[in-house]
Amino acid sequence: MYVLDDRKFGVHSNIPACCIEFYIQTWANLPKEDKHKWWITRDKLVPGYIRCNNCLTRGYFRHIHTCGLECREVLLDVGFPLDAVEKRMAFIKNRKIKDGSK
Ligand SMILES: [Zn+2]
Numbered sequence: 001m002y003v004l005d006d007r008k009f010g011v012h013s014n015i016p017a018c019c020i021e022f023y024i025q026t027w028a029n030l031p032k033e034d035k036h037k038w039w040i041t042r043d044k045l046v047p048g049y050i051r052c053n054n055c056l057t058r059g060y061f062r063h064i065h066t067c068g069l070e071c072r073e074v075l076l077d078v079g080f081p082l083d084a085v086e087k088r089m090a091f092i093k094n095r096k097i098k099d100g101s102k
């Protein structure tokens with residue numbers, strides 16, 4: 001599952017602003033059970049991120065960008081802390097090894 005770290009990362013990933021705000025202000029504060037319920041009952045067609053009510057109702061979603069190693073500079077450029085970027089790059093490398101792709 002894709003994890004949305006914060007606004008900047010959401011924007012970088014092409015997630016609509018309304019859904020980013022919903023995630024940060026509402027969804028992130030829900031109790032764990034409610035989050036689970038949200039997945040099961042509300043958003044079966046999960047596009048890889050949490051959609052806001054409005055987008056759910058309209059059936060709207062965007063194809064999100066999945067970060068690769070080439071994103072390192074871009075992420076640093078938009079102001080991500082170096083340690084956060086390094087962590088993500090390590091995660092991507094790890095994923096590639098597991099996938100068996102280069
Ligand atoms: Zn939305």
Ligand SMILES: [Zn+2]
Nearest residue numbers: 066067068071
């Ligand atoms: Zn990226």
